[in-house]
Amino acid sequence: EHFMSVISLVGLDCPPELILQRYTLRSHGFLFLKKDYTLWFALPLLVVSNIATALWNFQDTVIILFSMGLTSRYRRLNKYVAEICSDDNKDDQQNSKKETVKIYSWRKTREVYVNQAKLVRKVDTAVGPIILLTSFGNFYFICLQLFLGITQGINGASTLDLAYYVVSLLWLVTRFTWMILAAAEVNVQSKAALHDLYKYSSNCYNLEVNRLQNQLRKDYVAISGMGFFSINRNIILQMASAMLTYELILIQFDDK
Incomplete structure (x- = not known):
């Protein structure tokens, strides 16, 4: 995407000795004039x-990697709970024995979920500013790309400029969506174990299982x-929805 941006600004007809000058003047022309x-x-x-471009892309990568790590821990916990519930339900159905899982074991499982929630909040405190910054930046540039494409039009643009516009917009939307989905999966997995707990046999049900259910249901x-x-x-x-609203507002003000 960045490489196509450079080519779009410089053009294919630029002499090699003028590539740096043309790119600098077109990309940062607001800083100085040609004579300067x-x-x-x-x-x-x-x-x-x-460096700024690399850091901008790296921010999304950092958030995705942290989210994948937290999600992975939740999935292991959920898999452990699912296996316990499945085994106990099978034993209860096959053997007709009213056996319960040790309260101590379920208490430890609940405490692990508590510690996992604390870990998520610590990570949230650390990466919260990055999330706020990158979300604002991605939101702004997506709106800007859509606004320029709608108001200035792409019918008269060259094939190179059109290719850059499409690739740039798709890259922004894909990267932002991937980041949001990766981070949102933490919230999804934090409550995924409730599905297995609700199907847990009533013969094996105990106080700690009830506490774990309430904890996962109420703790956001x-x-x-x-x-x-x-x-x-x-x-x-x-x-x-917010992007669509802003685009309509900007188009109305632009017409005036």
Whole structure:
């Protein structure tokens, strides 16, 4: 995507000796005029720009990796609970014995879920500013790309510019959606064990199982953007609705 951005700004007809100058003036023309251009000013600017682009993409990767790690831990816990419930239900049906899982074992399982929720909140505190920053940035640039495509049109654009616009927009939407889905999976997996607990045999039911059910049902665990918003699957539709609303407002003001 970044490579196509460079090609789109420079063009295929640019002489090799003018590539850096044309790219710098077109991408950062708001900083200086053509008469102020110097090689010693363009090189540091190019380095800083590439570092900023890499960090911008790296932010989403960090959030996705943290989310995948937390989700993986939840899945292992949920798998353990599912196996216990399945084994006890089978024994109860086959042997007709009213045996219960040791209360101590279920208490330890509940405490593990408590510690896992604490871990999610610690990670949320650490990466919350990054989530807020990258969500705002992705939201802004997606709206900007849509606005420019609608108002300026793409009918008169060259094939290269059109390809860059489509790839850039798809990359932004895909990356942002992937990040949201990865982070939202933490919230989904934090309650996934309830499905197996609700099917747990009444003959094996005990106080600790009831406490675990109440804990998973009432304790809201999710990654957030510094507490301003929590990331779950519903937020994708909310953001899509907000983007549509902003686009309509911007188009109306642009017409005036």
